Structures are given as C-alpha cells and as structure tokens.
Amino acid sequence: MMKKPCLLVVDDHPTNLKLVSDLLEFEDYEVLRAVDAETAQEMIRLTVPDLVLMDLALPGMDGLTLTRLLKADPATRHIIIVALTAYAMKGDEAKAREAGCDGYITKPIDTRSICAQVAGYLKKGQTAHSPQTL
Template sequence: MASERILVVDDCAANLKLARVLLQLEGYDVRTAADAEEALEVLDGFEPRLVLMDLQLPGIDGLTLTRRLKADERFRDVPILAVTAYAMKGDEEVARAAGCNGYVTKPVDALTLPGVIRALLDQPHS
C-alpha cells in the first residue's frame, strides 16, 4: 500500500523542514508549500489525505486557504490540522469555524504530533 500523503503549509523554512522530517519518519509521503499559492499549485497534482496548515501565512492566510479548500469538492473531506503560534482563547473557535478539523499551538510537541495526525486520519468521515 502506498504511503499516505500529507501536505504541510508553513512560511518558516525550518518549521517546514521539521514537519517534513518528522512525518517522513512516520512513513508519510510529504509535500511542502511556503504559502497559499504554492499550496494550491501542489494540490493540483497531489491529493493529500491531510493538510498541516500554519494559520499565519504571508498573502492569503491559512484561514482563508482553509475556507477555500473546504469549499472545494475535491478537498472537502481532507482533514486540516491548524498550527498556530497565537495561543489566545477564541483562536481555536475561529480556526474550527473556518473548517479546520484539529488545532495545535506552537511550539508543537514533535513527539505527540504524529499521534494527533494519526487520530485525525483514522476519524471516520461523516
């Protein structure tokens, strides 16, 4: 069976690399994008099982991109895990309202993140 595909969107190169290394170690097929435009380009030929989405992106932000993906028939059922450095009350509600299926704050715990992703992937779709 081919490994499951994950798209990581983050504008910080080091964080992008960290996520890639971490998820490849778990056996996922990982693609990365540094902003929303690049993400949309990648998505043209890559149908991920999950998107790991930094919410603070230059240009089109992560919330907007999330809404766009959730409005697109092809990606409606792809779970989106939001990653943000803001850790304020209300942020999680905002992210979930935009369509994010999960929410983690930076600094992300590298040891527990794979578990969070696994749980989202294993969630049955309605």
C-alpha cells in the same frame, strides 16, 4: 498493501517546515511542503493530500482563507485540515474551526506527540469520510 498517507505541510517558517516534515517522513508518511497558500493550492491541484497541516499566519493569503476555499470546493472538501499555529489565544481555535479546520495543534510543536496527533486525525477522517468497503 495500503498506500501511505500523503500529507501537505504549509508553513512559511523554514525551520518549522523542515522539522514537521522530517518528523512525519520518519514515520513513513509521504510529505509535500509549501511555504505559502498559493504554492499549497498548486500542489493540491496536482496531488490531493489526505491531510494538510496548515499554518494560519502565512504571507499573502492566510491559512484560514485557504482552508475556507478548500472546504468550499467539492473536490477538496474531504481533505482533513489541521491548523498548525502559534496563535493559542482564547478564541483562536474557534476561529480555526469556523473556517473549516478539522483540528488544531499549537506551536511550538511537541516533537514527541505530533505524529500521534496526525495519525489520530487521519484515523478520525477515514472513518468519517470513507464509505464502508468490503
């Protein structure tokens, strides 16, 4: 039996954090939650997730800074990071990708498609990062 993917949702807005986490848990993902970048870093040190849904506008260290730190570290470089943001202006997605985000989902989230989007990023990430196993 395959282990279920572990996801970390980082969002300082309690309603968004709960909504996204609940939707993903309903789809049988293991979901960790963090309200800021510092908490997210602590959680990642304890349990390295398969994918992080990263709010970019966080108190203290922002999501782009945390993404750069994670992508610069060989121990966490492989984690799939998807920006989850209300920033939907021209150029914002490019900034997120330059910081190292593997994907980009805008808020308000589409509750009908977020799980499929996450599954797609996980699938892409597995084929990109995993050595072929027999």
